[in-house]
Amino acid sequence: MYTNGYIFRYAAIMVIIAAAVLSTAAILLKPYQEKNVAIEKMGGILASAKIEGIETENTIEMFNKYVVEEMVVDQDGNVVESFKDGAKETAKAFNLNMKTELYRRNKGENYELPIYIIEKDGVKTYVFPLRGTGLWGPIWGNMALADDFKTVRGVTFDHKGETPGLGAEITTDAFKAQFEGKTIFDDKGKFTSIKVVKGGVRTLAADQQIHGVDAISGGTITSHGVDDMLKNVLESYLPYIKKEK
């Protein structure tokens, strides 16, 4: 009843129609989706610096209120651009692509990275965006340091598709809270990063415990990913941090 030719034509036309419908929808909805992603990014930056009362509706307003400066720093720690006035989401720092910049760093080329300075009640907090790889896809986040560039104020993490209940636990408050008050330099000023320790920080030497947090049971590869991300990305900020200290 149905010839092979009919079946092929049917399948071809069906697929072309489906493709047309989907690409139209993707193009039409893109501006809304990008706005949501930008709002989420702002929320993450503010949350790492312990700004409270962030809702989806007021995020842009809060971001413009508390972020006093957005900087772009290069591989030697020089401030390439400093953005203070105007809509903060238009700054170069906010729109830098961490992925390509870190890729260039790994190849040994010049790179530029963003830093956000948040000021609340006269206290300055420096937020460093992070990006790395988890088990199934990218993980990213922010680390907020106090103005001694050593003590962690807070962190946020997010991920594309880590396993719910295991690797995805990096986004929970319990995991993030461990970072508060930890330091990324030891007393001699040597960079230690923050280690994500399998088996728990209590297995570390007593003087090293301030530089570590507990890893997630069942989320070993994601935990390693967070560990590598902190080490690599914070290292790329070191030239700037050393200059400012």
Place this chain on the structure above:
Amino acid sequence: MSKETKEREPLFSPKNIKLITGPINLSNPITVQVLGICSALAVTAKLMPAIVMAISVMVVVAASNVLISFLRNGIPPRIRIIVQLVVIATMVILVDQVLKAFVYDVSKQLSVFVGLIITNCIIMGRLEAFAMSNKPWPAFLDGIGNSLGYGLILVVIAFVRELFGSGSLFGFPVIPQGLYDFGYVNNGLMILPPMALITVGVIIWIQRYYTRELIEDK
């Protein structure tokens, strides 16, 4: 002309009404047909994602049912499953994109489960069993009925799990602080998937207790 309209079935004839009410109780997709269990376990820790999931499934089932029903006479039987899959996948991607654009928070919570609507057995089951051999309007009602039956169970499970697991409904705390001071604690097991399965079991038990038709003869 007049003869034709006389013969036409009214939109909500008893037979059509049954297409909606049937799946809510007697042929409920989850508790009787035992389809779509995985998503029922995965998204019911809180009420909000459960409701969004139910609505998304409703849109996908109803729309694909209607579309497949329109196409049913032209679909070559040899590739009908592929055609059904393309239709479902297109619908699901559309729903996913719309959720990402307008309810971003919820779409993050649902994460992979929206994509997994594609694999929800209810949808394929309805297309193959009903839409392929019925007119668009009954197919639409059948889709709505089945997703209502699915959504109802989802909401009931989510209600129980959120109430006892997190002490809240729609994210608002409902269990008074006084009770916690007495030593009441939220049941952490409720948040985990095994408890959803047990809840489904209890619902099936209660449903069979009250609905004699469902009890099999020995």
